Amino acid sequence: MNLEGAHIGKEVVILGSGDIGLIMARRMTLEGAHVAAVAELMPYSSGLKRNIVQCLDDYGIPLLLSHTVVDIKGKEKLEGVYIAKVDEKNQPIPGTEEYYPCDTLLLSCGLIPENELTVGAGVEIDPRTNGAYVNESLETNVEGVFSCGNVLHVHDLVDFVSEESARAGESAAKYILSGADRSGASVDVKAANGVRYTVPSRINLANAAPLNHIRFRVTGVFKNVAIVVKSGETEILRKKLQILVPSEMVDLIIKKDRLEDLTQDIIVSIEKVAQ
Ligand SMILES: Cc1cc2nc3c(=O)[nH]c(=O)nc-3n(C[C@H](O)[C@H](O)[C@H](O)COP(=O)(O)OP(=O)(O)OC[C@H]3O[C@@H](n4cnc5c(N)ncnc54)[C@H](O)[C@@H]3O)c2cc1C
Structure with a gap:
């Protein structure tokens, strides 16, 4: 047609x-x-x-x-x-x-990322997104291979794709100019209670940007809730929202100083807010 x-x-x-x-x-x-x-x-x-x-x-x-x-x-x-x-x-x-x-x-029963190229390159695939697992730099487990847009996870809005692509490009340029520095400590980013997945799934704390994006989708419709980002007992971010729906990707921005000295996994979850 x-x-x-x-x-x-x-x-x-x-x-x-x-x-x-x-x-x-x-x-x-x-x-x-x-x-x-x-x-x-x-x-x-x-x-x-x-x-x-x-x-x-x-x-x-x-x-x-x-x-x-x-x-x-x-x-x-x-x-x-x-x-x-x-x-x-x-x-x-x-x-x-x-x-x-x-x-x-x-x-028309759902989309999955276009992952032919990443699978061909031996990139590890997240079974929840069907796209690549990436770190804070949008780099996959294969050094020098970066992922963004609908190859990484299905996006609702192209504006998110543009921003993410610019970040992946910047990371790739840095890698070409000075190689990868993986010496610093890393923590995993994990989805819990109502959060279907997170992108990225790992953050090297030393390589974190001044502003770090964590993107995800929720598993159902949630009303009057808070998105809570924690590492152990440390609350990194709490954001109240009236409604969350699976069709809309959530974009959290976390400042680098909130990530300093973390030793435990970062857990992103949804909590009910008392009325
Ligand atoms: C029907 C529909 C309507 C939409 N409406 C909106 C909307 O109104 N507003 C909005 O913000 N977003 C909308 N979106 C979402 C938006 O289009 C996507 O999020 C966005 O296009 C994803 O960008 P991308 O660059 O990751 O992938 P794509 O736009 O899919 O671009 C990937 C490109 O890579 C090429 N390619 C694939 N494999 C290879 C290969 N092996 N070698 C070389 N090139 C290759 C493809 O041909 C394609 O040109 C819509 C999506 C669809 C499907």
Whole structure:
């Protein structure tokens, strides 16, 4: 459709409400198709709010949260799909199936980083992000190989990619000019309680920048919480937030002086805030 202007189908159902599923709902509509519904297994969309508004609401496309496709009809060609509600364990609830006649089912059920090059280079992959494990300089376990953007972890906004790429480029330039200094102590950065992963996953304290980014995504929707960054009993950072959603990457900035003299792993977690 993008390259050759081909028409895909006329009556469409989309499974998955991440940004790509949402954008494809609008795109298919603009290409002349009718999008009957976007079904989402989770009780929330994993796409950005503005994409729900601009890609679904503006075109009157229903978003069916806690729903999934349980069966499809058609042999040579798709004729329709059955969509059912799911319970709190994401299991279809018998008797809630509804039939949606359609000629196209678009599956948009998650992105993974483009890791062909990193895997080929022998870089260690984080099973939670499917991207490379990196340190504070965005350097992988293979000396002189740096990672950023969608090779590192799936980004929601390109602005984060631009900033991260500049940092990776700067680190690569420093490496070329003066080599790597790994003599200082390092601590691991670990995700806990509601935090799915962290980038980076290790910080060499001596190599820390004046301002250090720790980026992550959360495992679900959290309201009135605090993000807490600790090393042993030392609280490095605490940030209160009204809402955290899996679709939005969180970017924490930690000053170098907060990292000085740490000896234990840095743990990033979410704590409930008393109302
Ligand atoms: C449908 C869609 C809509 C989006 N909408 C928005 C939006 O509205 N706003 C926003 O901020 N972000 C948006 N994003 C996210 C944003 O596009 C990405 O976060 C960003 O493009 C990632 O940048 P990147 O440079 O890491 O990867 P990419 O932009 O994917 O660039 C990677 C480049 O590397 C090339 N490449 C791959 N393999 C090789 C190889 N072996 N050798 C040489 N080159 C190679 C690819 O061809 C590609 O050109 C959207 C993403 C998608 C998919």
